[in-house]
Amino acid sequence: MTYRHWVAGLAFLIATTATARAQDEPLPQAVADAYLAYEAALADADADAALIAARAAHAAAEDERIDPSLTAVLAENHGYLANVAGHFEEARDAWRQSGRLSNRNNLPAAERAWRWHNAASNALLADDNSDAWACSGEAIDAIEDLDGDLEAVSNFARDAYFLRARLAATRGRTMTAGALARRLLELPADVDVEPGLVFALAHYFAGLEQLMREDVGDAAYHFHVGRDAAARIDADPIVTNRLSALAVYSREQLGRLDRRGEQHDDREAELLAARLADDPVHVRWYLAADEIDEEVPEGYVPAAPIERNPPPYPARAARDGYEGVVIVSFNIDETGRVRDGAIVDALPPGIFDEAALGALSDWRFEPATQDSVPVSETGRMIHFSFRFAD
Structure with missing residues (x-):
């Protein structure tokens, strides 16, 4: 029929x-x-x-x-x-x-x-x-x-x-x-149905929302599960790569949370691992801790922000009631200036990109040092949330 x-x-x-x-x-x-x-x-x-x-x-x-x-x-x-x-x-x-x-x-x-x-x-x-x-x-x-x-x-x-x-x-x-x-x-x-593209993209939307709420742990969970679902069905590489980048970013942010203070424990990473292990679709946690939490070389001190103002809310977006999030990758040179800012992901696309990149270009960092000598730092990422007060 x-x-x-x-x-x-x-x-x-x-x-x-x-x-x-x-x-x-x-x-x-x-x-x-x-x-x-x-x-x-x-x-x-x-x-x-x-x-x-x-x-x-x-x-x-x-x-x-x-x-x-x-x-x-x-x-x-x-x-x-x-x-x-x-x-x-x-x-x-x-x-x-x-x-x-x-x-x-x-x-x-x-x-x-x-x-x-x-x-x-x-x-x-x-x-x-x-x-x-x-x-x-x-x-x-x-x-x-x-x-x-x-x-x-x-x-x-x-x-x-x-x-x-x-x-x-x-x-x-x-x-x-x-x-x-x-x-x-x-x-x-439905346990008999393999999670598909709708499932993967739902986790993508949910993860971005939690990132905007600054709930990095929940965002990391959604991005990891979504990335796994996209990989299982051999989804469009754009979807899989985007979710992979967000999984990496959110996992890095968890690592930064774990390194704050004097404990330097892996509490946030362990909570994420436990949640993923209990997930009903049995996701694979592709990112092992040693893939993200690389050992810091002896004598190396990462760059630290000294001046970072938030981006302005674009007038058109405010007028139309748009809210969104932008994830940006960038490098920091030996003088502490931001270089090579690039959009990793943005939702909605094209609305907040310019404001995010413009603000980031004005940020200043105490440059990274190796044995007290200023060096460049590459591969940093940051997200900017644009939302109205609750």
């Missing part, structure tokens, strides 16, 4: 169920005729004719103002077949109308969530990010109305949360993207 036939068959089953629910209310002739044509087209596996008939049945139902729950299902059928035909704007409009009818008539939350999620997905396929954002918000609201009883939406809840998180990230709502990603990761896991 082809995907098109599967979708058409599913649409037929849904419409048949709805018709049975409304059997005490005779259908107006225009709706009945269009629906019979729709059934005949499905029986003939004629997807084009089925779409024409589904479109007509939906329009007739709207004109005749029949039972709203049945109209919502006919709109849903219309949306299914328009999507299969590649008419994404038409599919979005049909699914959105189905969602509106569901809201207006207080239909079950699972039905509302499903319809709004499909409206959002088709809006995204139609390159209408603004409408996708609005529709995905309706889908998430409906899922949250289930108060944790997610069995009825288990087949699409992850996709709904991830779609919303992706859209939040593109709109400069990085903290929101991370919170949505964490909700996704809290959903019951």
